[in-house]
Amino acid sequence: MGAGPAGLAAARILSEHSVSVDVFDQYPRAGGQYWRHAKNEPFPAESFKTTLTSSRLNWLFECSIWQIESEKSGHTIYAIQNGRTIERTYDALLIATGAIERPLPIPGWTLPGVMTAGALQSLIKGQGLIPGERIVVAGSGPFLFPVIESLQKSIQQSSSSNPSSDIRIVGIFEARKLSRWLLNSVGLLLNPEKVIDAMRFLINLKREKLRVTTGRVITSIKDTNSKNVKRISVMPLKGEKVSNNPTGQELDCDVIAISYGFTPDLTIPSILKLKTVNKEDDEIVMVDSNQRSSKLGVWAAGEITGIGGHEIAIREGEIAALDILGKGGSLTSAIRKIDRWRKQIFATGLARVYKVSKRWFEWNADDVVVCRCEEVSRDEIINSFRELGADSVRTSKLFTRAGMGMCQGRLCHRNVQDIARVFGSESTKISRPIGGAVTLGELSD
Amino acid sequence: MKPLRTEVVIIGAGIVGAMCAYYVNRAGLKAIVIDRGTVASGTTGAGEGNIMVSDKSPGPELELALKSRDMWFEVAQDLGNEFELVAKGGLAVSRGDASSLFELSNSQSVAGVQTKRVGASEIQELEPFISKAIQNGVHYPQDAQCQPMLAAAHILRQLQRRGLEFIGHQEVLKIERKSENLTVRTSTLEIQSDFVVNAAGTWAGEIARLAGSELPIMPRRGFILVTAPLPKYVNHKVYDSDYVDNVASSDADLQTSTVIEGTQSGTILIGASRERVGFDKSISVSVIQRLARQATSLFPILAGAQLLRVYNGFRPYSPDHLPVIGADSLIPGLYHCAGHEGAGIGLSAGSGKVIAQLIKNEIPIVNPEPFSPARFQMAYL
Amino acid sequence: MKHFKFDDENIPFHDGESVAAALLRAGKWRFRETRKTKEDRSLFCGIGHCFDCIVVVNGEINQRACLLEADEKLSIRKQLGVN
Ligand SMILES: Cc1cc2nc3c(=O)[nH]c(=O)nc-3n(C[C@H](O)[C@H](O)[C@H](O)COP(=O)(O)OP(=O)(O)OC[C@H]3O[C@@H](n4cnc5c(N)ncnc54)[C@H](O)[C@@H]3O)c2cc1C
Ligand SMILES: Cc1cc2nc3c(=O)[nH]c(=O)nc-3n(C[C@H](O)[C@H](O)[C@H](O)COP(=O)(O)OP(=O)(O)OC[C@H]3O[C@@H](n4cnc5c(N)ncnc54)[C@H](O)[C@@H]3O)c2cc1C
Ligand code: FES
Numbered sequence: 001m002g003a004g005p006a007g008l009a010a011a012r013i014l015s016e017h018s019v020s021v022d023v024f025d026q027y028p029r030a031g032g033q034y035w036r037h038a039k040n041e042p043f044p045a046e047s048f049k050t051t052l053t054s055s056r057l058n059w060l061f062e063c064s065i066w067q068i069e070s071e072k073s074g075h076t077i078y079a080i081q082n083g084r085t086i087e088r089t090y091d092a093l094l095i096a097t098g099a100i101e102r103p104l105p106i107p108g109w110t111l112p113g114v115m116t117a118g119a120l121q122s123l124i125k126g127q128g129l130i131p132g133e134r135i136v137v138a139g140s141g142p143f144l145f146p147v148i149e150s151l152q153k154s155i156q157q158s159s160s161s162n163p164s165s166d167i168r169i170v171g172i173f174e175a176r177k178l179s180r181w182l183l184n185s186v187g188l189l190l191n192p193e194k195v196i197d198a199m200r201f202l203i204n205l206k207r208e209k210l211r212v213t214t215g216r217v218i219t220s221i222k223d224t225n226s227k228n229v230k231r232i233s234v235m236p237l238k239g240e241k242v243s244n245n246p247t248g249q250e251l252d253c254d255v256i257a258i259s260y261g262f263t264p265d266l267t268i269p270s271i272l273k274l275k276t277v278n279k280e281d282d283e284i285v286m287v288d289s290n291q292r293s294s295k296l297g298v299w300a301a302g303e304i305t306g307i308g309g310h311e312i313a314i315r316e317g318e319i320a321a322l323d324i325l326g327k328g329g330s331l332t333s334a335i336r337k338i339d340r341w342r343k344q345i346f347a348t349g350l351a352r353v354y355k356v357s358k359r360w361f362e363w364n365a366d367d368v369v370v371c372r373c374e375e376v377s378r379d380e381i382i383n384s385f386r387e388l389g390a391d392s393v394r395t396s397k398l399f400t401r402a403g404m405g406m407c408q409g410r411l412c413h414r415n416v417q418d419i420a421r422v423f424g425s426e427s428t429k430i431s432r433p434i435g436g437a438v439t440l441g442e443l444s445d
Numbered sequence: 446m447k448p449l450r451t452e453v454v455i456i457g458a459g460i461v462g463a464m465c466a467y468y469v470n471r472a473g474l475k476a477i478v479i480d481r482g483t484v485a486s487g488t489t490g491a492g493e494g495n496i497m498v499s500d501k502s503p504g505p506e507l508e509l510a511l512k513s514r515d516m517w518f519e520v521a522q523d524l525g526n527e528f529e530l531v532a533k534g535g536l537a538v539s540r541g542d543a544s545s546l547f548e549l550s551n552s553q554s555v556a557g558v559q560t561k562r563v564g565a566s567e568i569q570e571l572e573p574f575i576s577k578a579i580q581n582g583v584h585y586p587q588d589a590q591c592q593p594m595l596a597a598a599h600i601l602r603q604l605q606r607r608g609l610e611f612i613g614h615q616e617v618l619k620i621e622r623k624s625e626n627l628t629v630r631t632s633t634l635e636i637q638s639d640f641v642v643n644a645a646g647t648w649a650g651e652i653a654r655l656a657g658s659e660l661p662i663m664p665r666r667g668f669i670l671v672t673a674p675l676p677k678y679v680n681h682k683v684y685d686s687d688y689v690d691n692v693a694s695s696d697a698d699l700q701t702s703t704v705i706e707g708t709q710s711g712t713i714l715i716g717a718s719r720e721r722v723g724f725d726k727s728i729s730v731s732v733i734q735r736l737a738r739q740a741t742s743l744f745p746i747l748a749g750a751q752l753l754r755v756y757n758g759f760r761p762y763s764p765d766h767l768p769v770i771g772a773d774s775l776i777p778g779l780y781h782c783a784g785h786e787g788a789g790i791g792l793s794a795g796s797g798k799v800i801a802q803l804i805k806n807e808i809p810i811v812n813p814e815p816f817s818p819a820r821f822q823m824a825y826l
Numbered sequence: 827m828k829h830f831k832f833d834d835e836n837i838p839f840h841d842g843e844s845v846a847a848a849l850l851r852a853g854k855w856r857f858r859e860t861r862k863t864k865e866d867r868s869l870f871c872g873i874g875h876c877f878d879c880i881v882v883v884n885g886e887i888n889q890r891a892c893l894l895e896a897d898e899k900l901s902i903r904k905q906l907g908v909n
Pocket of ligand 1: 063066311436
């Protein structure tokens with residue numbers, strides 16, 4: 001389930017053995033988030049090209065899984081493809097459904113032109129489009145780097161093909177100071193290639209006369225009267241709090257891309273009722289060293305077992321596939337486990353460096369929409385705890401409808417959880433009983 | 446630790462516990478509501494908010510339902526309607542032979558329910574998007590609905606201003622009778638009182654056992670499908686009249702029939718499946734499909750509606766499908782108010798009032814005999 | 827270039843492009859209006875998670891513009907609340 005790095009890596013190994021494999025993905029083509037590409041472009045990773053044409057693999061694209069039932073005889077997947085229900089039973093499942101991006105609510109973040117950094121990335125990589133002329137990238141975490149890189153590359157392309165085009169990055173704001181990298185020194189020692197990556201990135205920025213302003217966050221976005229132009233306020237972040245020293249700045253722009261990292265997409269794991277654990281406040285699927293989940297015959301790999309990026313996702317997919325083939329104890333698997341361990345140390349360190357402030361909702365006294373779908377604000381959520389007796393994300397949701405809208409809390413669950421924590425609430429497990437888009441008509445056939 | 450002291454302890458902060466608290470408080474008694482979770486963390490937070498008179502046959506339950514329905518509006522008047530209480534009216538329809546539906550509505554109107562038979566053109570007027578195939582129905586203007594979690598929370602919050610105490614996150618582990626007192630214990634608290642009201646819904650049997658008594662309350666699973674927000678395709682509570690047959694049925698097989706209604710947030714709720722499967726919470730595709738099929742055949746326009754969520758809760762039921770309201774036959778001072786099955790929201794106000802009246806030794810608003818716990822406890826005496 | 831309809835305008839698109847990308851390219855930033863506050867919304871997550879980009883497609887509400895491939899047969903409207 002999922003044809004991103006984790007799913008594809010597993011499929012590549014499985015396709016070399018005589019097992020029959022179905023690969024499901026809701027998107028029209030393989031690649032997941034990392035290898036997102038436009039329709040007429042070749043697949044971005046050379047080493048997977050033969051996998052994509054393997055006759056042992058049966059691809060089910062634009063096929064959204066909405067339900068799974070597990071019985072002794074196997075696991076039955078229910079999915080919808082072109083309005084038709086697909087119902088198939090399997091001996092083994094590998095869940096590799098990836099992550100959801102995590103933006104933080106800022107007053108004005110619902111204005112058109114404000115988007116997640118992943119959205120900007122998907123427009124550039126998947127659609128060949130830079131959606132504005134004055135662009136700000138802000139937030140926190142290593143994901144800002146690849147977004148800025150592809151933005152730079154695509155700005156260069158566009159100005160070489162159209163000299164009159166004038167697209168600029170007008171600000172890059174990273175909430176955390178560079179000095180926090182010391183928190184990941186072990187990770188860096190184990191992964192020296194990452195230092196080279198970072199240097200290359202910084203040199204590139206310099207060449208373009210760009211700089212990352214660290215220790216700054218956007219605290220408000222306001223519409224100006226001019227078409228699509230927004231004015232943002234940027235303030236220093238000291239620890240968990242916004243400070244006025246040095247004073248903040250204001251800046252005009254038309255596109256604002258925000259990212260504070262990712263959170264595992266636990267939709268499918270929650271349907272299967274897999275055991276989960278908390279890691280850095282994220283709920284992740286609990287797996288053993290062979291990526292086996294708590295349920296017999298179900299493996300999990302990639303971002304759903306902890307945010308770590310595509311390289312870990314690939315290793316995990318491979319380890320899971322080897323175990324599915326009965327080779328969990330093999331040398332090939334052991335080598336991959338060592339590599340996975342090395343990379344996980346780095347990823348865990350990164351999460352420490354770029355830990356998102358849990359007090360983001362105090363950065364601005366003004367109220368802010370937290371649940372975009374049902375338009376529920378921070379103050380309404382706080383009120384549900386203070387006045388109505390809510391004691392968890394679940395009960396707050398029953399009172400306010402935060403997380404009950406079209407996206408089913410995919411975007412707000414983590415953020416409501418942060419507010420809930422202030423009131424002593426334990427974390428609420430994610431429960432999203434319908435996995436993907438399905439209509440009553442499709443269910444009635 | 447020093448024990449707390451009060452006149453009445455109410456166990457359970459669902460809608461039934463909240464309404465018991467309301468009437469006990471009105472009767473001038475000091476009370477504490479205690480719950481192992483927070484307000485509405487049981488079945489009240491997992492169901493719909495229909496306050497129906499239309500789905501009940503003449504008898505003690507209908508009598509209670511009629512009174513209870515009016516009392517809901519009195520509570521809203523007293524405390525402020527911050528829980529979306531509206532008398533939107535119900536429409537029971539029949540696809541084939543409507544004679545049993547009409548027979549029922551005739552007898553209901555003798556019992557005091559407002560009913561109006563409607564034919565195809567009136568049905569289309571009431572529900573412009575309903576299937577053209579539907580020829581017969583009965584309109585019940587008294588049927589109402591509310592948002593039950595908000596109702597329970599709002600009632601308890603208002604009552605706290607009137608002297609009620611609410612203690613959340615304390616699980617009752619023991620209930621002991623000592624001389625004239627009942628003592629309710631949790632891991633960290635001890636509360637002494639004259640009366641204990643067991644309003645623990647599906648878990649009421651457990652509470653009875655903790656006190657040394659017995660009560661046969663069992664869980665009956667129900668699913669509700671929730672669609673994406675839609676235009677106002679459904680105006681009333683619309684249900685297939687076979688829902689009525691189902692409510693009175695004891696058949697252990699899976700039973701489904703549909704009730705469809707819109708909510709203020711634009712979602713449409715499709716509910717009323719009934720299964721007896723203990724506390725198993727997994728979702729079953731066949732039930733979802735059956736409910737979807739029934740809904741789209743009643744309202745073809747719903748075929749394009751996205752299914753957002755499915756939730757299930759466990760309705761508390763007793764062997765004869767009537768709630769248990771009244772004094773325990775074994776333990777003096779212990780009262781039960783539980784087992785309201787699929788009508789706990791509607792019946793809560795009346796049930797709470799009856800409990801307060803029994804505690805105060807007043808004549809209750811309805812004859813309490815049919816609801817008495819004694820009907821199941823005779824064997825243990 | 828091929829076109830699809832957005833309200834009363836013709837929006838050009840490249841082959842394989844999403845409806846959302848074509849709209850943004852044409853400078854159309856307002857995809858829908860919310861139910862409660864009637865605020866304008868647009869593409870937000872870009873990958874089908876957030877449902878902020880929903881539009882009415884050939885009469886069908888709640889369709890995600892970021893996932894939908896542009897096509898001449900599409901007649902698209904800004905979604906106003908649930909209409
Ligand atoms: C918006 C976004 C953009 C990103 N861009 C980058 C980037 O540019 N560079 C980078 O290094 N990292 C990026 N990442 C981080 C990314 O999570 C990892 O790098 C990597 O893609 C993780 O691989 P994965 O296999 O675990 O998951 P993914 O790559 O996310 O793959 C999961 C796949 O599962 C499918 N899926 C999920 N649910 C269902 C369902 N119910 N039915 C059917 N299919 C389903 C999805 O369609 C998806 O293709 C991005 C993440 C996000 C969320
Ligand atoms: C899907 C579904 C749809 C429904 N639709 C309707 C409808 O439309 N109309 C209607 O009238 N009814 C409906 N019902 C039924 C209705 O929801 C219930 O009858 C009603 O909520 C029962 O309320 P209650 O207060 O008795 O129980 P609950 O709400 O379950 O409250 C019991 C409380 O007791 C607490 N408790 C339990 N054990 C202990 C302990 N040891 N210590 C402390 N506290 C404890 C629990 O935490 C819980 O909060 C529906 C039910 C379901 C499942
Ligand atoms: S932009 Fe989020 S679903 Fe389309």
